[in-house]
Amino acid sequence: MQEAEPPLxxxxxxxxxxxxxxxxxxxxxxxxxxxxxxxHHGQSTLLGCSLMKNEEIESFKWLFQSWLRxxxxxxxxxxxxxxxxxxxxALEACMPTTVHxxxxxHIMKKIPSKLNGYKGHADIEQEMSQVVWNxxxxxxxxxxxxxxxxxxxxxDNKWLSDxxxxxxxxxxxYLDHHFWAGMRSTQRSxxxxxxxxKYITRNSSxxxxxxxxxxxxxxxxxxxxxxxxxxxxxxxxxxxxxxIEAQFQDAYTHAKFREVQAQFRGKANCITRLKNSALGYSVxxxxxxxxxxxxxxxxxxxxxxxxxxxxHCLLFESRGILCRHALxxxxxxxxxxxxPRYILERWSKKVKRRHTHIKSSHDEPLMEPRSKRFDQLVxxxxxxxxxxxxxxELTAILxxxxxxxxxxxxxxxxxxxxxxxxxxxxxxxxxxxxxQSPPRIRTRGRPKNRLGSKLEKQIANATKKKxxxxxxxxxxxxxxxxxxxxxxxVNSLGNVCVxxxxxxxxxxxxxxHSNCSQYQxxxxxxxxxxxxxxxxxxxx
Numbered sequence: 279m280q281e282a283e284p285p286l287x288x289x290x291x292x293x294x295x296x297x298x299x300x301x302x303x304x305x306x307x308x309x310x311x312x313x314x315x316x317x318h319h320g321q322s323t324l325l326g327c328s329l330m331k332n333e334e335i336e337s338f339k340w341l342f343q344s345w346l347r348x349x350x351x352x353x354x355x356x357x358x359x360x361x362x363x364x365x366x367x368a369l370e371a372c373m374p375t376t377v378h379x380x381x382x383x384h385i386m387k388k389i390p391s392k393l394n395g396y397k398g399h400a401d402i403e404q405e406m407s408q409v410v411w412n413x414x415x416x417x418x419x420x421x422x423x424x425x426x427x428x429x430x431x432x433x434d435n436k437w438l439s440d441x442x443x444x445x446x447x448x449x450x451x452y453l454d455h456h457f458w459a460g461m462r463s464t465q466r467s468x469x470x471x472x473x474x475x476k477y478i479t480r481n482s483s484x485x486x487x488x489x490x491x492x493x494x495x496x497x498x499x500x501x502x503x504x505x506x507x508x509x510x511x512x513x514x515x516x517x518x519x520x521x522i523e524a525q526f527q528d529a530y531t532h533a534k535f536r537e538v539q540a541q542f543r544g545k546a547n548c549i550t551r552l553k554n555s556a557l558g559y560s561v562x563x564x565x566x567x568x569x570x571x572x573x574x575x576x577x578x579x580x581x582x583x584x585x586x587x588x589x590h591c592l593l594f595e596s597r598g599i600l601c602r603h604a605l606x607x608x609x610x611x612x613x614x615x616x617x618p619r620y621i622l623e624r625w626s627k628k629v630k631r632r633h634t635h636i637k638s639s640h641d642e643p644l645m646e647p648r649s650k651r652f653d654q655l656v657x658x659x660x661x662x663x664x665x666x667x668x669x670x671e672l673t674a675i676l677x678x679x680x681x682x683x684x685x686x687x688x689x690x691x692x693x694x695x696x697x698x699x700x701x702x703x704x705x706x707x708x709x710x711x712x713x714q715s716p717p718r719i720r721t722r723g724r725p726k727n728r729l730g731s732k733l734e735k736q737i738a739n740a741t742k743k744k745x746x747x748x749x750x751x752x753x754x755x756x757x758x759x760x761x762x763x764x765x766x767x768v769n770s771l772g773n774v775c776v777x778x779x780x781x782x783x784x785x786x787x788x789x790x791h792s793n794c795s796q797y798q799x800x801x802x803x804x805x806x807x808x809x810x811x812x813x814x815x816x817x818x
Contacts (some may be wrong), residue, residue, distance in 0.1 A: 309333055313345065316459040318629050319505045320533045324498055326419070327491060329484075338368030346372065356456055360464055377456050380448040383463035385441065386410070392437045410449060414576065414590050419451050421559075452583050454596035459624070508532060509627040518542055521614045525621060534625040544602035550578075551608045558582040559723050562610070564603040576603045585617040598622045742746050 313326040326345060330337045336651045346353060353373040359365050360381045369378050372718050389403045396402060402816065409426050413419035423442060427433045446452045450462070477490035509531050516523045525539045549565045562578045587608060588594075593601035600620055623629060667675040 311341065316461065317502055318534070318625055318627070319502065319531050320460065320537075320625075321502060321505065323500075323502075324495060329371055329487075333362065335364045335367050339372055339473075341370055342372040356458055358458070358461055358464060377453070379453055379458070379462075380444070381462075381464040382410070382448055382450070385448055388437075393432075393435075394525055396430065396432070396436070398430070402432070405430070412574070413449075413451050416451055419445070441685050445510050450596075451592075454592040456596065458596050460597045473591065494566055505531065505533070514539075520609075522608065525616060525627060529621050529627070530625045531627045534599070541600060541602040541605055545606050545609070545666075548602055548606040550606045552610075560607075560611075562607050566603065578603050578607045580607050582611070585613075586619075594620065598624055614703055 280716075303599070308329040308331060311328040311330065313328075314323060315323045317323045326348065326551060328341050328344075330341060337585045353376045356377045357369060357373065358379045359369075360382060361384060366378065369376065372679050375474045386407065389406060391401065393402050405426055409419065409422040411707045413422050427435075427438065432438055441448070477494050478487055482490065512532070514527065514532055514535055516527055520542065523538065523542055526535055530538065544566075546560070549567075551563050552565050553561045555561070558581060560580045560582070562580065564578050565573045566576065567573050576589055576591050579588065586601075587604045589601050589603045589607075591601050591603060593599055600616070662676065666672040669675050
């Protein structure tokens with residue numbers, strides 16, 4: 279049976295990109311994407327975030343290559359996304375060894391819209407769900423799928439044909455032999471985007487986004503620390519007298535132990551029957567009652583020599599939790615202790631989280647050579663710090679060494695450049711003010727019926743006013759609106775300078791026979807340029 283990855287490696291990642299119509303795209307109409315994983319409490323962990331101008335193949339290639347550089351070239355074992363063709367092709371090019379999985383929730387929710395033209399579409403939806411979720415082998419899925427198409431006359435349906443061709447990246451039975459930490463949909467990533475909305479709005483600047491991103495990370499880390507404290511200071515009582523349950527109680531976090539207890543409770547609905555046994559290798563059939571008249575059957579094998587149990591429901595392989603069918607067989611075999619291979623460090627309450635001790639580098643402008651040197655130093659010092667933390671004496675030795683090294687480095691830097699301070703604590707988020715916000719852009723996904731800006735609404739209202747309105751009043755009001763909008767655009771670029779206008783458009787001679795919408799066309803056609811260094815003017 280395959281063991282899940284240890285908690286210090288990013289073995290499974292969910293990615294979801296949000297179009298700029300949501301708040302997470304904020305005011306630059308950029309596509310916001312988030313990399314989300316699962317910690318040892320089963321909580322969503324934000325691993326990274328991206329802002330892209332579009333959702334084309336080259337943009338995703340750039341994104342995934344950047345992600346690999348951040349991860350030291352180590353690609354995740356599994357990657358879960360929605361049905362984006364551009365993303366699929368970029369993943370194939372950048373991470374060929376990574377198992378790619380489509381979000382099954384997005385696929386299943388399309389069934390009503392794709393098949394509602396058929397008679398009895400409600401029965402079609404129910405039967406398709408049954409085939410997808412209750413096929414426990416690849417052969418049985420293929421048979422059940424073909425029967426489903428024939429029974430409902432769907433053999434020529436292109437959407438279903440395309441889904442079948444791509445079955446290896448969305449059907450559970452084709453994927454659950456890989457470890458996914460329980461992830462089958464991108465809803466964790468989408469929930470993270472909703473969580474972002476507590477910190478940023480559509481009017482947030484890029485500088486504000488970076489600062490609020492740090493606050494978001496702090497909030498998630500605080501939730502993890504609170505769960506860690508609860509694990510060490512409280513105990514969830516066992517629901518049974520099983521020694522195996524007590525093993526998991528001692529090792530697992532509360533959240534994961536509750537999942538184990540759910541499997542122990544489900545064991546009461548299982549009936550175990552030995553089919554054959556030879557040389558310590560036994561094959562069992564476990565019938566699980568799921569309703570008053572329905573029993574599902576599962577094949578479970580047990581090797582008493584290797585102390586290995588395996589169920590074809592693949593719950594342990596995909597989620598790292600022993601299933602009720604395997605527990606039922608272990609109880610039948612009178613096993614009092616499970617092999618350590620089934621108590622995963624991935625869900626341990628005693629796990630060491632190395633990355634939480636490393637200060638984030640997004641709070642200061644990064645220079646590529648310096649960033650590389652910093653990563654190298656952190657890597658080499660990690661083992662030294664872990665060794666020194668074992669006792670007060672070792673810690674004191676390391677502190678003295680640090681003091682001597684710091685004094686030597688400060689003396690060297692002072693000799694070269696004058697006085698300096700090398701304290702990393704001096705770095706703070708104020709330095710991100712050097713970050714320049716990008717200009718607004720238009721991306722794919724913008725709705726046709728979008729809400730107009732305040733300026734557009736005001737101009738539209740101005741055009742509806744009666745022609746008898748005094749022209750001078752219209753000119754003053756319109757000039758005020760245009761000035762506000764132009765100043766806002768220049769501020770969003772982070773280059774605030776004296777703003778010049780050509781107001782001869784509002785001379786009585788040129789405006790006597792023009793309406794307000796024409797003024798808009800004239801004024802908005804002017805192009806502003808960002809002043810170069812030393813240039814104190816802003817041309818129009």
